[in-house]
Amino acid sequence: MRVAAPILATILTVVVGSIFFASLGHDPLATLYAFFVEPLSSMNGLSEWLLKASPLILIACGLAVGFRANVWNIGAEGQFTMGAIAASGVGLFWPNPESVLLLPLMFVAGMGAGMAWAAIPAFLRARMNTNEILVTLMMTYIATLFLSYLVHGPWRDPAGFNYPQTALLPAAALLQSFDPAYRLNSSIFITVAAVILMWLFTDRSFLGYKMSVSGAAPLAARYAGFRESAAVWIGLLAGGAAAGIAGMAEAAGPLGQLSPQISPGYGFAAIIVAFIGRLNAFGIVLGGLLMSLLFLGGEGVQMTLGLPSAMTRIFQGFLLFFLLAADFFIFYRVRLVRPIRDAHALETAR
Amino acid sequence: MDLFIAIFTGTIIAATPLIFAALGELVVEKSGVLNLGIEGMMLMGAALAFWAVTAGYSMPVAILAGALAGAATSLLFGVLALTFLTNQYAAGLALAIFGSGVSAFLGRGFGSEPIEALHRVNIPVLSDLPLIGPMLFRFDAMVYLALVMFVAISWFLYRTKAGLVLRTIGESPQTSHAIGYPVIRIRYAAVLFGGAMAGLAGAYLSVAYTPLWVENMTAGKGWIALALVVFATWRPLRILLGAWLFGGMTILQLQGQALGLEVPSELLSALPYLATIIVLVLISRDRQMLALHFPASLAKPFRPAS
Numbered sequence: 001m002r003v004a005a006p007i008l009a010t011i012l013t014v015v016v017g018s019i020f021f022a023s024l025g026h027d028p029l030a031t032l033y034a035f036f037v038e039p040l041s042s043m044n045g046l047s048e049w050l051l052k053a054s055p056l057i058l059i060a061c062g063l064a065v066g067f068r069a070n071v072w073n074i075g076a077e078g079q080f081t082m083g084a085i086a087a088s089g090v091g092l093f094w095p096n097p098e099s100v101l102l103l104p105l106m107f108v109a110g111m112g113a114g115m116a117w118a119a120i121p122a123f124l125r126a127r128m129n130t131n132e133i134l135v136t137l138m139m140t141y142i143a144t145l146f147l148s149y150l151v152h153g154p155w156r157d158p159a160g161f162n163y164p165q166t167a168l169l170p171a172a173a174l175l176q177s178f179d180p181a182y183r184l185n186s187s188i189f190i191t192v193a194a195v196i197l198m199w200l201f202t203d204r205s206f207l208g209y210k211m212s213v214s215g216a217a218p219l220a221a222r223y224a225g226f227r228e229s230a231a232v233w234i235g236l237l238a239g240g241a242a243a244g245i246a247g248m249a250e251a252a253g254p255l256g257q258l259s260p261q262i263s264p265g266y267g268f269a270a271i272i273v274a275f276i277g278r279l280n281a282f283g284i285v286l287g288g289l290l291m292s293l294l295f296l297g298g299e300g301v302q303m304t305l306g307l308p309s310a311m312t313r314i315f316q317g318f319l320l321f322f323l324l325a326a327d328f329f330i331f332y333r334v335r336l337v338r339p340i341r342d343a344h345a346l347e348t349a350r
Numbered sequence: 351m352d353l354f355i356a357i358f359t360g361t362i363i364a365a366t367p368l369i370f371a372a373l374g375e376l377v378v379e380k381s382g383v384l385n386l387g388i389e390g391m392m393l394m395g396a397a398l399a400f401w402a403v404t405a406g407y408s409m410p411v412a413i414l415a416g417a418l419a420g421a422a423t424s425l426l427f428g429v430l431a432l433t434f435l436t437n438q439y440a441a442g443l444a445l446a447i448f449g450s451g452v453s454a455f456l457g458r459g460f461g462s463e464p465i466e467a468l469h470r471v472n473i474p475v476l477s478d479l480p481l482i483g484p485m486l487f488r489f490d491a492m493v494y495l496a497l498v499m500f501v502a503i504s505w506f507l508y509r510t511k512a513g514l515v516l517r518t519i520g521e522s523p524q525t526s527h528a529i530g531y532p533v534i535r536i537r538y539a540a541v542l543f544g545g546a547m548a549g550l551a552g553a554y555l556s557v558a559y560t561p562l563w564v565e566n567m568t569a570g571k572g573w574i575a576l577a578l579v580v581f582a583t584w585r586p587l588r589i590l591l592g593a594w595l596f597g598g599m600t601i602l603q604l605q606g607q608a609l610g611l612e613v614p615s616e617l618l619s620a621l622p623y624l625a626t627i628i629v630l631v632l633i634s635r636d637r638q639m640l641a642l643h644f645p646a647s648l649a650k651p652f653r654p655a656s
Contacts, residue, residue, distance in 0.1 A: 072439055130634040134577045138623040141570050149616035275440060310454035317448025324441055328434035
């Protein structure tokens, strides 16, 4: 039954979406086709689909580890940004730009930066009892401003006609595409590995089980001697590592350089992916593919029908709304009861 | 002296949207509900109020439109959190994303032209007083409205029976239900009120503070308002003080940029976010002080036992 809610939510989102398109004066069927089918009808579309699904799935896997333990890291966007910054820093400034070590170093830098950015809220929550939702979010704003500072200031490409962007990463710092015609690259293997790791951790390890108990029954977890601070650290660091790696893969993949806008909101969308996937590794894969399609479809209708890119966020919101609402009908038995008006009625009702 | 007046009045003005949003959220949280979607409701309020002005409606109507937009948006959260008993964190987050998307969608036709901002009041005699006049009696009406709301909410929460009922529901919905109070209905009212206040906060941004429309123009103010409620340990007076503190931070940062300090502007822009973190840390360390005024049932779904 747990699978029913995401499916129901997807269907409802599509229905509401078509009503929405129709009310804007577009043919709903044609729009839905442009949104959900057209992006997947070419090789390039398929490549882009997987390319966008990859960071979403990767980040969602990391976040779900925390969410299972009620650790609310909603600042993956910031950890993603820091990962991309650190990885690009290594790629741009490593003394030997042809070194084969470049990509592995960037991977480590990206992961480390994401973890470091998540370690601050983890420390504050574990030691200072500070709400991690607000801290991770504030850290996201700070990361975005830091990126803006770098690309407008010290890291700006001197040969870049004053555009706020860094120089292109050297060839050895780029993840190679499978086929030069398409942008899909080997980073999807990282995502596949992350999904398997996440599944092993949550479903096959004692530590993962302890984390789930911390989330589902905090008092039982404390009674059993599971440390809450351990769950906080692991939850936040897993999300930070995943988001940092995703940032590295984005910088070394489709972007190839840094600019003020490096993410179309992967960090926030991944939160929804984690929920749609029921915090489960394989569910997240499906959720990520769906969310990626929403991004692609949003771009598609923007180009073909001139609809604004905000459509994607509206659809994301609807999807999560419907998922949450659908859960209600699955976890509870709904019964209509007439309110009892007075004491006499109460007596007769008995 | 002029600089002092500029900083003082700037602080009061910058604090106004935070006061609206945080006071609204305070009422919501006091009823035991946590709505993380302030940012989304503020954006909806900002978009609708801005639209109303460009469509030729009068200022009061536009501001009211903003409040209604905020309340309507909060209803979505209310249905999910109160009727469908969903996880309130997730529902609030969805509202934040949704509001940002819908407001951006509505705002695509608004253009980038500023509108004529809400007029400042001009009270005979008082506004012309030296020093005190420009410092206290030359704000726009919404600044005073925010202070009126502060008094009204403090009085409501701690001096009326309805306020006591609301706080009781926040502490123990089970008890309140057993006594016979309509827990869900009162929580709906609180959520709608919080939405309207967030809508006012957004409206203030788009028709008075920076009278133009920019996508995601709240830039985290909704989240800062949320932090303010924690910072204030759920007490109205501290929300007011906290909002002024943050307002002052914003103004000092703008003044710093205007004076051309040898610091990157991004660092100055990051100050309010950094300050939020620091303030949260300082407050949260003392668990006892937090627990004192913390609504005990916050963010826990309540289902009346039949």
